[in-house]
Amino acid sequence: MKKLVSVFVVLGLLFSMLVVTEPAFAASYDNSKKYKLVNRQSGKALEVYGWSTENGGNIAQYNDWGGTSQQWTVIDVGQGYHKFVNVFSGKAMEVSNWNKDNGANVAQWTDWNGESQQWKIVDVGNGYVKIINRFSNKALEVYERSKENGANVVQYDDLGGANQQWKLVEVKPKETIVVNSTIVVKAGEVFDGSGNRYVANPTTVGDGSQKEGQKSVFRLEDGATLKNVVLGAPAADGVHTYGDALIENVVWEDIGEDAMTIKKEGHVVIRGGSAQHGSDKMFQINAPSQLDIINFTARDAGKMIRQLGGSTFHTEVYIEGSVITDMNEAIFRTDSSTSKVRMVNTRYSNVGKKWYGVKHVSESGNVEFN
Ligand code: ADA
Numbered sequence: 060m061k062k063l064v065s066v067f068v069v070l071g072l073l074f075s076m077l078v079v080t081e082p083a084f085a086a087s088y089d090n091s092k093k094y095k096l097v098n099r100q101s102g103k104a105l106e107v108y109g110w111s112t113e114n115g116g117n118i119a120q121y122n123d124w125g126g127t128s129q130q131w132t133v134i135d136v137g138q139g140y141h142k143f144v145n146v147f148s149g150k151a152m153e154v155s156n157w158n159k160d161n162g163a164n165v166a167q168w169t170d171w172n173g174e175s176q177q178w179k180i181v182d183v184g185n186g187y188v189k190i191i192n193r194f195s196n197k198a199l200e201v202y203e204r205s206k207e208n209g210a211n212v213v214q215y216d217d218l219g220g221a222n223q224q225w226k227l228v229e230v231k232p233k234e235t236i237v238v239n240s241t242i243v244v245k246a247g248e249v250f251d252g253s254g255n256r257y258v259a260n261p262t263t264v265g266d267g268s269q270k271e272g273q274k275s276v277f278r279l280e281d282g283a284t285l286k287n288v289v290l291g292a293p294a295a296d297g298v299h300t301y302g303d304a305l306i307e308n309v310v311w312e313d314i315g316e317d318a319m320t321i322k323k324e325g326h327v328v329i330r331g332g333s334a335q336h337g338s339d340k341m342f343q344i345n346a347p348s349q350l351d352i353i354n355f356t357a358r359d360a361g362k363m364i365r366q367l368g369g370s371t372f373h374t375e376v377y378i379e380g381s382v383i384t385d386m387n388e389a390i391f392r393t394d395s396s397t398s399k400v401r402m403v404n405t406r407y408s409n410v411g412k413k414w415y416g417v418k419h420v421s422e423s424g425n426v427e428f429n
């Protein structure tokens with residue numbers, strides 16, 4: 060009996076080594092980019108069905124027509140896993156209801172760090188991958204090999220079928236537009252950049268260096284929305300807000316002097332999108348405000364959020380479902396004894412002191428990774 064057990068132990072060990080060393084897809088996914096996922100069997104694209112922004116909104120396949128509900132950011136969450144965040148809804152793809160069954164539905168949900176929202180991307184050759192759920196170990200597939208629009212996407216045993224194979228295709232910014240003078244989005248108006256890239260004229264707007272006093276590429280007046288914009292280099296002084304603002308699916312490919320500045324009191328929401336490569340600050344708060352950052356990817360800067368040095372006004376920062384990596388100094392730095400931060404369901408790595416001078420911190424569901 061003992062012998063039999065040890066044979067099983069050795070077999071088990073060998074098997075687990077095999078599993079552990081199974082090569083994840085070598086290509087790394089740049090979280091400042093957007094991808095569409097095209098099914099090999101049907102040629103159709105993975106989408107959040109019916110423009111849903113709700114929790115539980117279904118994920119299905121549809122003709123590849125270029126909508127943002129068919130675009131995904133692929134975010135490395137460590138240990139060989141990724142999450143897929145829909146560009147339109149800002150929600151993460153998951154296996155619904157902690158289900159391990161064949162045929163269990165795949166839908167979107169607020170990103171809360173669950174294993175059911177994490178996927179391993181495995182190269183199967185010919186430019187295709189399979190996508191395996193961390194919680195269930197089952198593969199993402201188009202149900203019953205359907206080729207119809209709206210056909211459901213579910214999980215199933217990894218059987219290697221063409222309906223379980225996906226091609227990740229980068230969605231490139233369409234055009235590059237040179238901004239010669241600040242684009243003003245008037246109070247209550249919406250500016251939709253349709254995925255185009257905006258770059259500053261370095262002489263009339265700003266060269267994106269650390270020189271103070273550069274102009275912004277966008278100025279958002281009270282109640283304005285800025286969406287589907289890529290800010291390329293040089294991004295000058297980025298985005299300035301004057302009052303309430305919604306900044307949705309905005310990607311800073313290369314932060315300029317800083318990425319966004321709150322110039323006047325208001326409630327600013329940054330939802331989806333990403334920012335990277337800042338020499339110093341990413342988000343600068345120069346007036347009392349509420350700043351919400353949801354499903355955002357922030358990486359490589361001096362600090363993610365800085366309340367104006369020496370200022371003592373009250374500001375509240377809320378961070379949810381985001382991924383924050385490589386901040387030299389901190390996630391949030393303030394000199395105000397009343398300013399607060401609350402961070403939930405966020406993954407972070409290498410963030411310096413994390414909180415610098417912040418006297419009121421509340422956190423839940425966050426995960427530090429390497
Ligand atoms: C620095 C500078 C401030 C202000 C700020 C900003 O903190 O000291 O005066 O310019 O940057 O808004 O970029």
Ligand code: CA
Binds near residue numbers: 316
């Ligand atoms: Ca500055």
Ligand code: CA
Binds near residue numbers: 272296316317320343
């Ligand atoms: Ca600035």
